[in-house]
Amino acid sequence: MSGVELWSIADITRRIAAGEVTAAKILTDTIARITERDGELGAYLATDFEGAQTAAALVDAMRSANLPLGPLAGVPIALKDMIVTKGVVTTAGSKILDGWSPPYNATVVERLRAAGAVIVGKVNCDEFGMGSSTENSAYKKTRNPWDATRVPGGSSGGSSAAVAAGLCTASLGTDTGGSIRQPAAFCGVVGLKPTYGRVSRWGIVAFASSLDQVGPIARSVADAALVLQAISGHDPLDSTSLAQPVPQFSESIAAGVTGLKVGLPKEYFAGEIDPEIRAALDNTVAALKEKGAEIIEVSLPHTELALPAYYIVAPAEASSNLARYDGIRYGTRADASDLLDLYCKTRGAGFGPEVKRRIMLGTYALRSGYYDAYYKKAQQIRALIKRDFDAAFETVDVLLTPTTPAPAFAFESKATPLDMYLGDIFTLACNLAGLPGMSVPCGLTKNRLPIGAQLLGKPLDEATLIRTGAVIESALAIGAPP
Ligand code: GLN
Numbered sequence: 001m002s003g004v005e006l007w008s009i010a011d012i013t014r015r016i017a018a019g020e021v022t023a024a025k026i027l028t029d030t031i032a033r034i035t036e037r038d039g040e041l042g043a044y045l046a047t048d049f050e051g052a053q054t055a056a057a058l059v060d061a062m063r064s065a066n067l068p069l070g071p072l073a074g075v076p077i078a079l080k081d082m083i084v085t086k087g088v089v090t091t092a093g094s095k096i097l098d099g100w101s102p103p104y105n106a107t108v109v110e111r112l113r114a115a116g117a118v119i120v121g122k123v124n125c126d127e128f129g130m131g132s133s134t135e136n137s138a139y140k141k142t143r144n145p146w147d148a149t150r151v152p153g154g155s156s157g158g159s160s161a162a163v164a165a166g167l168c169t170a171s172l173g174t175d176t177g178g179s180i181r182q183p184a185a186f187c188g189v190v191g192l193k194p195t196y197g198r199v200s201r202w203g204i205v206a207f208a209s210s211l212d213q214v215g216p217i218a219r220s221v222a223d224a225a226l227v228l229q230a231i232s233g234h235d236p237l238d239s240t241s242l243a244q245p246v247p248q249f250s251e252s253i254a255a256g257v258t259g260l261k262v263g264l265p266k267e268y269f270a271g272e273i274d275p276e277i278r279a280a281l282d283n284t285v286a287a288l289k290e291k292g293a294e295i296i297e298v299s300l301p302h303t304e305l306a307l308p309a310y311y312i313v314a315p316a317e318a319s320s321n322l323a324r325y326d327g328i329r330y331g332t333r334a335d336a337s338d339l340l341d342l343y344c345k346t347r348g349a350g351f352g353p354e355v356k357r358r359i360m361l362g363t364y365a366l367r368s369g370y371y372d373a374y375y376k377k378a379q380q381i382r383a384l385i386k387r388d389f390d391a392a393f394e395t396v397d398v399l400l401t402p403t404t405p406a407p408a409f410a411f412e413s414k415a416t417p418l419d420m421y422l423g424d425i426f427t428l429a430c431n432l433a434g435l436p437g438m439s440v441p442c443g444l445t446k447n448r449l450p451i452g453a454q455l456l457g458k459p460l461d462e463a464t465l466i467r468t469g470a471v472i473e474s475a476l477a478i479g480a481p482p
Contacts, residue, residue, distance in 0.1 A: 006166045006480065009075050009223045016063060016074045023056035023063075023074030027118055030076040034120070034167045042142045043152075043162040045081050047121035048088045052076070055118040062116075070116030072230055077112055078168035080159045081122040082129055083214065084203040085109055092205040093127040093137040093155075096325045096350055106203025107238065108172060108214050108231045115230040120168055123158030127352045128322065129176055129207040131155050132423050134183070135411065136354045144186060145481040146449055150408040153183030159217045160187035164481055170218040170227050174204060176211045177310050178403075178427025181439035184217050185403035185452025188441045188478050190224045190469065191217045195460050196434035197242035199228075200235030208317035209240075211310075211431040219480075221440065221469040225249035228462060244460055252467040258292030260468065263396030267303035268426055274406045280443030280451040280476075281402055287475035288400070288468070296396050300388040305381045306429040311421060312365050312378035313432070319362030322355065357417060386433040393458045398468050401426050403439040403452035426454060436462045440469040441478045450478055 007015070007026075015021045031049055038044050059074045079085065082092050084102045086109075091097040105113075112119060126136035134142045134157025142157045144150040145165040152161040156173025160183035163171050173180040175193035184191025192215045199214045206212065216227035229250065234243040264285065269278070289295055351359070365374035392399060403426060414420040430437040436459070439452035453472055455465045 006219065007169070008220055009072065009169060009226045012075050012169065013069065013071065013073055016059065017069055019063070023059035023118060024053070026074050027052055027056040027076060027120070030120060030168060037165055038167060040143065040148065041145060041161055041165055041167065042140045043123050043158040043165070043167055044078070044121045045091060045124050045139055045158070046089050048119065051088065052118045052120045055113065059116050059118070070114065071226060072112060073116030075117050075170065076120045076168045077117045077227070078121055078123045078159060078162045078171040079109065079119060080125050080156050080171065080173045082125060082174045082205045083109060083172060084205065085119070085122065088122060090122065090205070091139070092129070093125045093139060094351065094355070095138040104203065107200035107235045109203065111231050117230070123162050123171060125158055126155035127355050128205065128318070129155040129174055129179055130318070130354050130358055132178070132182055132420050133409070133414070134158065136352060138352050141411065144408050146188060147408065147447070150410050150449070151186065153186030153408060155179040156183045156217065160184050160189055160191065163187070163189045163217050163219055170216055170223050172214055172227070172231070173217050174207070174212055174214050175431065176207045176314060177431050178424050180215050180217060181403050181427050181437055181452065181454060182424070184439045185450065186408040188450030188481065189217055189219055190221050190438065190440055190473070191215065192224045192228055192438045192462065192465065193430065193436060194228060194232065194462055195242070195436045197240050198436070198460065198462070199231050200238040200241050202235055202237035206321040208314040209321060210317060211314060221466055221473050222250065222253050225253060225466050242460070247463050249463060249466050252463040253470045255467040256291060257288055257468055257471045260293045260398065260464070261296055261396040262288055262293045262468065263296050263298040263392055263399045265298050265300045265303065265392065265399055265401060267300055268401035271425070272405060273402055276445045277402050277404070277406065277451050281400070281453060283476060284400065284442045284453045284472055288471060291471050291475070298392045298396055298399070300392060300429070302381065302384045302388050303429060306385055306432055307421065307425055309378040309381040309385070310424070310428040310432060311361070312374050313382065315358040315362035316365045316375050317362070319359045319366065322351070322359055354417070382432045385429050389433045389435060389456070398464045399456040401454045401456065403427065403454040407445050407449040407451060430456050435459060436465055438465040438469050440472045442472055442476045444478050
């Protein structure tokens with residue numbers, strides 16, 4: 001790396017405010033790292049250096065004029081390509097949206113910009129967020145910065161790899177069944193999936209609307225808290241957005257865990273977990289205990305039903321959401337004379353195999369005569385899973401589990417789609433219940449692959465995740481990739 005320090009958000013904003021560095025210089029360094037490393041890493045699908053330079057110049061001009069700076073002033077941020085950006089091509093990792101230049105910004109983009117963030121580009125993901133390795137991107141491979149022969153996780157693989165390798169300070173991902181937490185775990189960074197409704201979904205390419213949430217991926221819990229702060233809060237453009245007050249998340253960083261009741265759901269420790277992951281979780285438990293937390297075993301009896309329920313609900317909603325990509329409404333050109341051309345183009349380069357599989361699964365599950373057997377049953381299981389969590393949160397404040405059953409795997413090592421789906425067992429229930437979840441690095445395997453600890457919280461209680469995550473981070477820091 002070109003010898004540039006990877007500053008935290010607090011460092012960047014403080015130094016810019018103090019006149020020690022300019023936003024332009026921070027951006028130049030970030031661009032240099034992208035230019036130097038992204039050819040190999042493959043995190044970015046599109047960069048917008050011109051737009052970023054304009055944003056950085058605005059921050060510097062405001063500083064010169066002594067105007068108040070936003071909480072993310074001058075902070076370089078990358079966005080998963082599921083997030084709609086005005087005038088910057090947004091593909092969701094799919095050829096069906098190749099060249100689509102949206103006419104508007106997602107609410108989260110508007111909020112980041114208002115906070116002074118400098119958006120540097122769009123990062124790779126599994127097509128429409130469907131996958132756990134970013135191998136389902138129609139565009140390119142993204143590598144894990146800790147081991148280039150391994151996947152960065154998915155579907156927000158570009159978001160996690162870019163943050164871990166220092167090709168942005170923080171990023172946004174989306175999480176329908178683990179896509180923020182799982183790649184964060186694989187890449188050794190912090191990923192936070194907010195409570196359903198905490199962050200606006202307006203302008204997020206829809207995968208499964210009742211499960212999707214946007215959230216931050218960052219190199220520290222404190223950075224994640226600052227980004228979450230900027231994007232949270234009610235949005236009248238999203239009817240599922242919650243009109244709830246947003247606490248000052250950063251205030252939880254130093255709160256510690258004394259007296260906090262941390263639940264260990266026994267079902268998450270029962271099955272086949274990699275022994276190194278189990279050992280890292282044991283260390284995490286010991287660290288929390290030593291800092292004053294009370295550890296309590298709890299049971300979430302319907303845990304094993306989360307995977308089958310998710311793989312009905314998510315494809316069912318996806319099959320309905322994806323019906324809009326009929327080759328007519330989205331594409332590079334809006335000119336009617338080009339419609340036939342566009343139609344042929346999108347038909348020729350349509351959905352990839354995983355997306356087709358989900359559409360088939362979802363359409364099948366929703367067929368009349370099958371609806372009760374599949375979709376309705378899955379929704380009933382969802383209610384039971386939610387009830388399990390409600391009961392557990394009567395005795396504990398937060399739950400601790402592994403984020404993944406194994407560390408980052410090699411490219412093309414999952415033989416069947418089911419093998420890939422099984423890697424999601426620990427992350428899916430959180431989305432089915434609409435809860436907030438976070439993955440924090442808690443150790444490295446002997447081959448130096450990151451391990452993530454997952455924290456699950458009560459609805460709207462991201463603050464407790466932040467508080468607990470900060471303790472884990474300070475006790476078990478893993479450092480940066482080579
Ligand atoms: N891996 C899960 C899937 O393939 C979750 C994806 C996500 O959270 N976007 O559906």
